[in-house]
Amino acid sequence: MKWKGLAQRVFRALVVISCINIFVTACKSRPADATHPQETSTSGTIYISVDESFKPVIDSQIKVFESQHPDAHIVVNYKPEAECLRDLNVDSIRMVIVTRGLSETEETTLTNKLQFKPAYGVIAYDAVAVIVNNDVKDTLFTMQDIRAIAKGTSGYKYKMLLDGKTATSTVRYVVDSLLKGQPLSENIVAAQNTEAVIDYISENKDAIGLLGVSWIGNKDDTTQRSFLKKVKIAQIESKVKDEAGIYVDPVQYNIAYDRYPMTRPLYYILKENYDGLGNGFANFLIYEKGQKIFYRAYLLPARMAFEKRNMQISN
Template identity: 50%
Template sequence: MRKAYPWLCWCLLILLTACEANKRTRPDFTDTPTSGSITISADISFKPVIDEQIKVFESNNPGTKINVQYKPESDCVKDLWNDSIRMVISTIALTESEKATLADSMNVVVDQLPIARDAIAVIVNPMSPDSLFDMNEIKSILTGTYSRPLIPVFDGIKTTSTIRYILDSVLRGETLNPAAVAASTSDSVINYVAQTPNAVGFIGVSWIGNPEDSKQRSFLKKVKIAYLKGNNSDEKYILPVQANLYDRKYPMTRDLTYILKETHVGLGNGFASFLRGEIGQLIFKRAYLMPGRRFFIFRPVRLNEDSI
């Protein structure tokens, strides 16, 4: 028994030392799903609706603070590898292999989910004779081969989700019109188109599609939203409204996705739950995006096209 005593003391010492080391290296989490403060990164193309989501979430959960950094999508991609950023909201979608690589590299649990469907709206000057386009005509505007010298205008001097969509899904390797203009923000695109009769703007519909928002109503007095020919061969020219996003009749749609990376169930998980829950989905619906996690009934209505 006496011989075993030193070994017992030695084992206890090792155990206590290991526990103390673990205590020193273990992060002290100060947030929960309904308390604390975190930083997230979001594509600046979706600023209006994300601002509203954060406003309502913080109002419903006093003591929480979501610090959001709005950036071009290319910078949001970099933030996936930034351990101070808990969540990225954009049109990025990781493959299973990419999710596994990120989880292993950052030592986090990665959760990815599409939460809404957005569209790229095409806007023109109110004096423009062109307000009906098919996708071949959109491509010719983007490449500079359209029948009139129209100037494409985009929302950012870096690669936003809108620019990436245009390059990857519309141009597909063809060269962008050298006369294209990169405005600093989406509202700058609207102002440029309002002042330039031959400009054609490309922006997220959440900046321009909500007639119930006073700021967007003021935008709709400056520019008009163009109609695009629907995806079906017999489809009419349509607007980027929710019913046309639901089944992707509108030709330029994209999913808005969050990528959450937390080492514990913290405020990021709480905000993610809110975004996919009933209130968050209703906010997307009111912002005229198509909710991605809830079913809403669409009833036929008479559309006053003169107000669009």
């Protein structure tokens, strides 16, 4: 009987141990977030919304990221900035890339909805370039000139062409920084998108166009070289007090040293509190590889500094 009782106790112990092993194995095989099975920081599929002003550089970022991680798929939708921000309330959209961060009210509302704080931060700095027709002689402007053209009070007989009249980041920049909250004047004309701005300016001498420099600043890009054959990039008077009368281009050096007067940050906003593909792509943008792509696209990297140095190598 003693041996029978001992055998029963051993059997019960083995059953308990087997159940524990099955439970542990099941836990290990379960994904970290059951709502996103098969996803890691380098695999899976996510949907993001991006300010259409940054299509060239974000296309490059996604192309490189996906080439390095073949199991990762980033489905991007380029939209006016206001629509991207509204997409933060769409469950399927994991990330947006726009030219501003969240306000306190927006952050609180989104945190309450998600039950965790969204991550966001600056990843690069962009310049708003001014383009003119190849045949016009006016290629030097002060900020007073640009503001007056936006208000319709300038001695220049130019219209101002934007990539839309509502919702875009360029329109918001004009309203906030040039018009200081005043409504858009009749002198401001809407194009369908950024490429339409370039096409219109290339065919008309009576307007200037405003667009992100990543569309037209990269002379190494064949598409942008074709744009530069159509239009000219104007220079704007330096905002440095000791540089009155000096006109500067929308290039990285002038962004970094606060010489070019029309600049804006580029933010990512991420709705993910686990190590998923959204975090993987955000880290790619923040660290060396992504920052180099911003640098090569003629934006100023916000997280890492890159310098060009001339070197002489002897055998």
